[in-house]
Amino acid sequence: MSDVGQVQPVSEFDTETAVRARPGDDGVFDADLGEGWRIGAGVNGGVTLALAARALRERLGPQQPDPLAISGYYLTPTAPGPAIVRTQVARRGRAVSVGEASLQQTGPDGLEVERMRVLATYGDLAGIDGDARTTASPPQLPPPDQCISSSDAPPDFLKAATLLDRLDLRLDPATTGWAVGKPSGNGVIRGWLRFADGREPDVLSLLLAVDALPPVAFELGLPGWTPTLELTVQVRSRPAPGWLRVALSSRTMSGGYLEEDAEVWDSRDRLVAISRQLARAASVRPPA
Amino acid sequence: MSDVGQVQPVSEFDTETAVRARPGDDGVFDADLGEGWRIGAGVNGGVTLALAARALRERLGPQQPDPLAISGYYLTPTAPGPAIVRTQVARRGRAVSVGEASLQQTGPDGLEVERMRVLATYGDLAGIDGDARTTASPPQLPPPDQCISSSDAPPDFLKAATLLDRLDLRLDPATTGWAVGKPSGNGVIRGWLRFADGREPDVLSLLLAVDALPPVAFELGLPGWTPTLELTVQVRSRPAPGWLRVALSSRTMSGGYLEEDAEVWDSRDRLVAISRQLARAASVRPPA
Incomplete structure (x- = not known):
């Protein structure tokens, strides 16, 4: 320019x-x-x-x-x-x-x-969005202005997580029970995500998107730190401009280890990335 | 001994x-x-x-x-x-x-x-099966003697896939439409799995179990070779002796790339391993 x-x-x-x-x-x-x-x-x-x-x-x-x-x-x-x-x-x-x-x-x-x-x-991934087929459907969540903004988090939390200043993150209120001490136990967190400075999403930013929400362990009733041991991301398409929707889920924890799966959908309703990480619930096992 | x-x-x-x-x-x-x-x-x-x-x-x-x-x-x-x-x-x-x-x-x-x-x-993973919690449930499939044995596959197929001689694999008939030219399109294959020589499963054999069934792409109507580019396995527990149940699924293909997710359950109804691989449907893109 x-x-x-x-x-x-x-x-x-x-x-x-x-x-x-x-x-x-x-x-x-x-x-x-x-x-x-x-x-x-x-x-x-x-x-x-x-x-x-x-x-x-x-x-x-x-x-x-x-x-x-x-x-x-x-x-x-x-x-x-x-x-x-x-x-x-x-x-x-x-x-x-x-x-x-x-x-x-x-x-x-x-x-x-x-x-x-x-x-x-x-x-x-240039020009390959024509032949996608999927049985997955985008996460259903209220519009961004009816979600809970990360900027409304307590000041101490924002100071500890400076990442949140860079992001515009709006969480589905149905998945934020943990924030008021009432985790659902469902192991699901959903939200809208974009950069605070207006930068549009691209392939590299999807690698951040899959790890930018609060840990899904919070909604399982595990409030502590859950360090990532391993994170694998599959990128399927270059995302369209606009909001991303990110859905986290976890199904099984054993021995203090749990998976966190993420799906990232773009503004054109395409599943642009999927990821899975292995995390450790620190309350169960001490860090290495 | x-x-x-x-x-x-x-x-x-x-x-x-x-x-x-x-x-x-x-x-x-x-x-x-x-x-x-x-x-x-x-x-x-x-x-x-x-x-x-x-x-x-x-x-x-x-x-x-x-x-x-x-x-x-x-x-x-x-x-x-x-x-x-x-x-x-x-x-x-x-x-x-x-x-x-x-x-x-x-x-x-x-x-x-x-x-x-x-x-x-x-x-x-020794002794950590006490604190497992999960919202996942084991795959439902008919008993092994009501499933389709891999030993009934056509001789040419068995000759090309010598792996099958080493395994006792019984596929849920509801997920073998591909074998008679009628793939369901659901992207699910389920089966029972054990070693033909009676060896019991252990942690290392789970790494084989996640990749031992026919490619889930078959049930998506893609009969060709689907080479694995990347495979990540999380092992959660040491499996109990007996049959394993393996469930494969795939949801999204784009640009000829698709994921294959596997769950492996043991005879005690524990989810002992989960995996995801990125595979390429060769009919869409040539091998590298």
């Missing part, structure tokens, strides 16, 4: 997940994680997955820009500050390629600590 | 997924993949995942023997014959550890070719 004199809008999400190829060091990228995407002390796991995905996109090249499947295994909490993404090509193919990424940060002792490791299959 | 003079039964599955640590080469394991676990020309992806999982179990040690989450990214088809599994420890923790594995074979040109790459989080 610069050629017509307009100022390019700066998206907070794109700034946060920007990567800079390190000159002369093939496949190594530098990044800076800001304070604005925290949940507690750590950076949101969807944001770090999107960061790794952006580095892999750079590495694998523009012919296959879209993560069709991407798995993040979380090793230690990512802190705001500088980070390094080291990438590898596992296989180059005509239709799809597979890459690996490792997100690292320098600890207080000057040693590198690995935060997460990622495997992903990339392909090209 | 050897101390009471009994002959230890030899399980075909254990033989197939056996790994031998290479002396002096830390974390490298040799294996031999037999002819008996093929689907078409390639070894079944659940078998190769179980093989990698066994190597990772050896590498990570007996305190954390169980893959809580494991993701396999399939690069090239695995052929019967020798294979090497190279493993790495990404992180050791008190409750869980994370490892990586790469399955490789030597090609006709003498060069190593990577078949799959795996990330996994291991922990200990």
